[in-house]
Amino acid sequence: MRQSRHQEGLNLEIRCHRISGGKATGPALVTKEPISFLGTVDPETGEVVDPGHQLYGSNLGGKVLIFPGGKGSTVGSYVIYQLKKRGVAPAAMINIKSEPIVAVGAIISGIPLVDGVAASFLDLGDGVTVTVDADGEMVRVEGAD
């Protein structure tokens, strides 16, 4: 993964596993820390408000959010739904391994979510354009930084 970022124009297509259907493109926002949506993300603005989280200060709106998986309260599923209704939800999400809180949140919100990608995805740089085609079970990473 790390190498491909530096190869201008090279597009990478990676197989993945569909959790929640749909297709979307956006700039990557990447963290190696699991996310508990309840308490970590402001459901009105999409901003990460937990000072203890690696993504503190970032906004999830329109991003392709790449993180290992969810954790914490099951209310997190509803928080994802609220983000979607406020128009500040991630465009798509990629997990190494999805767990039920984020999976259910993505489904009830109609946000494409896939998992089953290699852990090296978490080394991807922020801002790289990523397309998640959950229906086709394919993730595409655009070449340049």
Next chain:
Amino acid sequence: MHLSRDEERAYQGEEGESLRRAMEILVALGDIYGADRLIPVRSVQVAGVSFKTIGEAGLEWISDLQGRVVVPAVLNPAGMDLTRWQKMGIDERFADKQIEVIEAYRRLGVSPDCTCTPYQIRPDLARRGDHLAWSESSAVSFANSVIGAKTNREGGPSALAAALVGKTPRYGYHLEENRVPTINIAVDSDLKPSDYGILGYIVGKEVGDGVPRFIFRKRPDLDELKALGAAMAASGSVALYYFDEDAPSAPEGSEEILVSDRDLQEVRQESAPDDEVDVIAIGCPHSSERELVEVAHLLEGKKVERELWICTARAIAERRTDLVAKIERSGARVFCDTCMVVSPASDRYRKMMVNSGKALAYVPTLCKMKAAYGSVEECVRAATRRG
């Protein structure tokens, strides 16, 4: 996961958007946990009811859903008594939102019975061998361990999805191979009724999500099993345990834990009540009719000096209005549809005394207040003591 032709049609959206989303939830969970197919459920019990826990986000989701449940479905406790909320000190804004939540569920065909003990009011919801999709951890434990039904612990949306589809993915506790005891617990004590909550509190911490097999000196009664399972599901995440003499033991080489009087005594001392206790709550899980009889008897001729709440299911309180009247003559209150853990009414107190191992585990984190433990008699004594 294999889907039948009808299930596939619903999954592809040919039965409408709500059913498509419901199927998508069931299929995603089935994939995550390695289920091979969906199986029909007898009933569903839905968590995500108290507005205090689900908030605006949860209310919006439930309100946006369309459709109708196809199997009997009931609710977990709400954040207030649905009719006497003013007596709990609940403000009007919260009450309006809470009633909106209940109405949204009712529109989907969910029965507004808000209780953590559906088995105490509706025996038809779960019989031995039935597959269920229940949410409330203590009810899941009771259904699996005492009734002999089979259920995983569902989240709010997955339970509601199961109710709309009438099915749940086949994994976890639906499979016999996951229902085998993993650890033996020998209890070296003549347990009093109030010891079971403490015992569960201790064992839950030890075994996490294991399947304990107890060896008791005498068979516990239903209220004792209710308290034991509830505590283990709160201090750990035990969803199934065995207590019958003829139940299988954990396989050769499994761990064995010995619980003695001293262990029970230690927790009792740590959580003994003191002068700081300003509210006493009985009924976690919801009191049975027998427990109401006991409380009414203990309160006879007495007046409470501190807040004393007894929480139960509405169906039980309506069946025994005589007991409710007797209890309330003392100044204590019987509240339905709710409990101290999920209601914002507990926010204004400092330290809550409970007779529940489950509440002892949850009150400090979910209500951010201190907790003390005692038997029903000790709780009533603390509530009626002068000075």
